[in-house]
Amino acid sequence: MRIYLAPMEGITTYLFRNAFDKFYGGIDCYYTPFIANRHMIQKERYEADPAHNEGLRVVPQVLTNDIDAFVSLSEQFAALGYDEVNLNLGCPSGTVVSKRKGSGMLYDPEKLDDFLTLAFKRIPLPISVKTRIGIRELSEWDEILSVYKKHPIKELIIHPRLQKQFYRESPDLASYVKATKELDIPLCYNGDIYDTDSMKRILEAAPDTQAVMLGRGLLRNPELPMILLGKKDADAPRDMDRFLAFHEEIVSEYKKIMPGEVQLLHRMKELLNYLVYYISNHPEDDIKKIRKAKSLPEYMSAVRIVARNQ
Ligand SMILES: Cc1cc2nc3c(=O)[nH]c(=O)nc-3n(C[C@H](O)[C@H](O)[C@H](O)COP(=O)(O)O)c2cc1C
Incomplete structure (x- = not known):
């Protein structure tokens, strides 16, 4: 396949x-x-x-x-x-x-x-x-x-x-x-x-x-x-360390090419509409917490808190 x-x-x-x-x-x-x-x-x-x-x-x-x-x-x-x-x-x-x-x-x-x-x-x-x-x-x-x-x-x-x-x-x-x-x-x-x-x-x-x-x-x-592909069991625990490293890499790469934080925040919040399902058991509630972030540090912290609280 x-x-x-x-x-x-x-x-x-x-x-x-x-x-x-x-x-x-x-x-x-x-x-x-x-x-x-x-x-x-x-x-x-x-x-x-x-x-x-x-x-x-x-x-x-x-x-x-x-x-x-x-x-x-x-x-x-x-x-x-x-x-x-x-x-x-x-x-x-x-x-x-x-x-x-x-x-x-x-x-x-x-x-x-x-x-x-x-x-x-x-x-x-x-x-x-x-x-x-x-x-x-x-x-x-x-x-x-x-x-x-x-x-x-x-x-x-x-x-x-x-x-x-x-x-x-x-x-x-x-x-x-x-x-x-x-x-x-x-x-x-x-x-x-x-x-x-x-x-x-x-x-x-x-x-x-x-x-x-x-x-x-x-x-x-x-x-x-x-x-x-059968390389991971569907019921195995989710790997938050890997997820957070992946997420941080995307943010740091976007930072290099996006002029302002507003644009970057907007881009990442859009992506999190989907990714939040991986890091949360209550995605509808948790995405609201992430969307509220007004700065990049606030956003990063909201994502980390949601991922670690799962
Ligand atoms: C936000 C968004 C952007 C998309 N952009 C494109 C695109 O640029 N080109 C394209 O062929 N399909 C685009 N699609 C459609 C997807 O490639 C895909 O066909 C669709 O999401 C259905 O597959 P899925 O159910 O696995 O998501 C887009 C879909 C979404 C939700």
Whole structure:
């Protein structure tokens, strides 16, 4: 089983990826959060900079519906030494979808087909795709699948929810299973893997699954890859020393690149919305204590107190 870390804008940045690899590991492939600008802005250049991704397998992800921008970004990634580019056809955000980008590209399968035809003709790198299964109705998936069938996609990462669901309700496992039966390309499952039980449900439905992508589940429990790989018992005590060292590394690395404490605090509190589940038995209450912190020392102390009180 291969395990990938999901791209998460503002969260799985290169600093997070490096710290994760140092303290936990178990990830076969990392994806950058989406890169949307043909002339990459600073934070996008930082994500793609090979010096920031040394020793990790990283695939840069692109969010665009402009074929020239996709080709240009892919050429830039090829020149930097990357051997794959990923196309985002999953982002459900209203502002993205209204511009017919991300999952918005699933509105018009014919147009998507033309886009992929040009992409495979012009792009010098293998292309993988991260997709949802439609916009409003599960029935849309059939036509979208018939488009994917036509193209030499290196790997199709499927998050089996509709755009309109955002992250609500459960992923539709049946749509994923349908893809495993109909497509001949390598597939990766993504969505709501939080523990061994959720993993088991996927493997029962689709026993040939070779790769899964973890997002929020890994953030709630950074040991999840080790647990899924059988390297750590799910009931074993949590390792707070390791967690605090991991957390401190992220803070100290962000400190080097973020101009002000306010911005850094905001970034870390956002991350703690997820990580708090690892350090607390009462995450809803404890996150409030952490959010109250007005300075970095106050924040660090709140995190340490919550972790040590578990
Ligand atoms: C805060 C946040 C940011 C995300 N950013 C991206 C992104 O940049 N690119 C992308 O393809 N998906 C993005 N996603 C979606 C995740 O990659 C993933 O598909 C989703 O969280 C479902 O997987 P999970 O249930 O394991 O979290 C984001 C999700 C969240 C919650």
